Amino acid sequence: MSGLPERIERGFAAARQIADAVLLEGYVLYPYRASAAKNRLRWQFGVLVPPEYTAQGGEHSHQRTECLMEARDGDRLAVELRFLRVQRRTVEQATAAGFESVERLELADRDLVEWDEGVEERIELLVPVEELAGEGVQRPFRLPGVGETGLVHERDAVVGRVIRRREQVDGLLWLRAEELPGPYRAQRLTVEVENSSAWRPSRHATRDQALPRSLVSAHLLLGLEHGRFLSVTDPPEWARPAVERCRNERTWPVLAGPEGERGVVLSSPIILEDHPRIAPESLGTLYDATEIDEILALRTAALTEEEKREARGTDDRAGAVIDLAESMPPEVLDRLHGAIRGLREATGSTALGRPEQPWWDPGDDPGVDPERDRVLVDGHQVGAGSRVLLRPGRRRTDAQDLFLDGRTGIVEAVLHDLDGSVHLAVTVEDDPGADLWRAQGRFRYFQPDEVTPLDGTAPVEGTAALDGAAPVEGP
Structure with missing residues (x-):
């Protein structure tokens, strides 16, 4: 113009x-x-x-x-x-x-x-x-x-x-x-x-x-x-x-x-x-x-x-x-292979150049123990070693997870993220590579409302009518 x-x-x-x-x-x-x-x-x-x-x-x-x-x-x-x-x-x-x-x-x-x-x-x-x-x-x-x-x-x-x-x-x-x-x-x-x-x-x-x-x-x-x-x-x-x-x-x-x-x-x-x-x-x-x-x-x-x-x-x-x-x-x-627009330290450093203490270390947090923590699912305590029936929800973005619908698995750990959500690390039963995945720490992850307990344990007292999941403090 x-x-x-x-x-x-x-x-x-x-x-x-x-x-x-x-x-x-x-x-x-x-x-x-x-x-x-x-x-x-x-x-x-x-x-x-x-x-x-x-x-x-x-x-x-x-x-x-x-x-x-x-x-x-x-x-x-x-x-x-x-x-x-x-x-x-x-x-x-x-x-x-x-x-x-x-x-x-x-x-x-x-x-x-x-x-x-x-x-x-x-x-x-x-x-x-x-x-x-x-x-x-x-x-x-x-x-x-x-x-x-x-x-x-x-x-x-x-x-x-x-x-x-x-x-x-x-x-x-x-x-x-x-x-x-x-x-x-x-x-x-x-x-x-x-x-x-x-x-x-x-x-x-x-x-x-x-x-x-x-x-x-x-x-x-x-x-x-x-x-x-x-x-x-x-x-x-x-x-x-x-x-x-x-x-x-x-x-x-x-x-x-x-x-x-x-x-x-x-x-x-x-x-x-x-x-x-x-x-x-x-x-x-x-x-x-x-x-x-x-x-x-x-x-x-x-x-x-x-x-x-x-x-x-x-x-x-x-x-x-x-x-x-x-x-x-x-x-x-x-x-064209790639360009770095800016750099920053992931954890920061002290004036002496030594790494600062991470703002949160799960290994030093006594309130977190993935191998001993439990979560309530349909009134049952579920944790490491529990057998569960897998029911992946519709929110799944990986379509391959849907192939596991109806399969059974073993819970390996109960994990809590920073947003307060609970996740279950699971290995699939009858998977010939389960031992290898377990040794490498590679699991399938499900939220508590995507599994059904199979251990046959009685519901926790006072929670028989509970649906979904709620965290349980301590082992």
Whole structure:
């Protein structure tokens, strides 16, 4: 946006590296070829489809951002809506009779194929904050349909052409702000982005047909000329009730830019933390969602020449990834292997360099004895040596534990964690490796309500009706 106040422009420039990563998150996935199965269902984040398609497509036509700001008198708010517009590309081969459509046009260095390219679009506003009161400010926008054709030359001859087409996309930006009660002069800012395209899909319209008329990877940059925003992740205590009433739909606003800066917010369809940043070791965008630079760089460099040809013909951005992986020297690749951001001592040390006494040593705590402690389960004392029936609960995150349902085990120890929870260390009966696990101190762990006592001992007096578990002090 030309003519932005210096503070906002500086803040947007610092935040734009993250905003670009959001814009292109998952744009093209390894192995970067159009024929790859995972590149046939694209555009997973921030897709706003035409309103008439929402009922049959299960996606949404709008997103809503709400956050708190402390604007000053005469302040201005800058808004930058950023998204990709799908550009459909088809390929034709030159023939004696003209041009004919083909799935693949083979060239010396690449194979051009049909593909949906992403063209970046920006809708920009600079609005006095005082105009956001009441109904606020509405800004409709229209991006007209565009078609273009480019000839493909090889060895000074026309061998084909590429046809690109972008459909018309209509949208609406709606901004408003309301003063919050209290002495702090804070305001709740609401920004809604809507796809208002008047496309009328047929009953059997597909997502593939809706995408060229959609806003893809839609997100916002918001900046105040003089004021500041409040974090929705970690707000000051006085603002917490107001933050909890903010309603964010399909976006998540975070403070952007350098640590400590509060003049810019990035509202993203991907959940981020405040002040996100790109790892300094990363040399370029790899586009793959949840990318790990080292692994992707190695795998990309290992593609066959035929695979690289198709990747270069799939998309210019994919071709740049191939070139990056091929040109990366070993010392640069080594930098991707891991980085230490900071070091601290685990236990601290004295001025003489001797280790300090740990803040808690279970071996010196007379109230803890895993081999002698007992816990009440269904009115029975259960401890080391007790036989139990295993009944893993639904909260289990390891599905393999469910295979032990109905098996029997021997309790090896009763353990208490720092949160006051009780855990039973168990070896499974009839496990041929039980002795080895026991010698190595490797057990299965269950909570008391996940076992049933099998010892046949009588319930502890006065606890026959007790369900669940309660700790018993001492052996």
